[in-house]
Amino acid sequence: MTILAFAGVQLVPDASLLIHILLILLMIFILNRTFFRPINKVLEARENQKRTNLTEAERILLTAKEKREKLENELLQARSEGYKIIENARKQALTEAQEKIQQTRDDVSKRLAEEKAEINKQIETARKEIANQAKELAEKLSNAVLN
Structure with missing residues (x-):
């Protein structure tokens, strides 16, 4: 009969079940207060710190990117100015x-004109001289033939 008695056992809630439930709830409350809440605060603080660090890192990256772009623009302007200076110097040297x-x-043309004028003057002088000498010779010949 004892086996049959166990087979027909029904669980009926009694006061001990209620005490167990209250003890479990008390244990959960105590664990939350003493253990889980501080751990959750630490985890939350870490998460906040991580977010802050990520935000700070993003800000630093953004600042670095802005500075890099600014430096690249300044470098581009400096190169452009350098090229302009070189181009101006080249144009000035060419000019x-x-x-x-x-x-x-102009100097060669002027000197050539002066030399041509001098040569023409010498030619004219030589022609006059030759003409005078020819006259003198003609007079001498005519005097010599006539005399």
């Missing part, structure tokens, strides 16, 4: 060279 070439051409 000066062309001016010197033109000045030399």
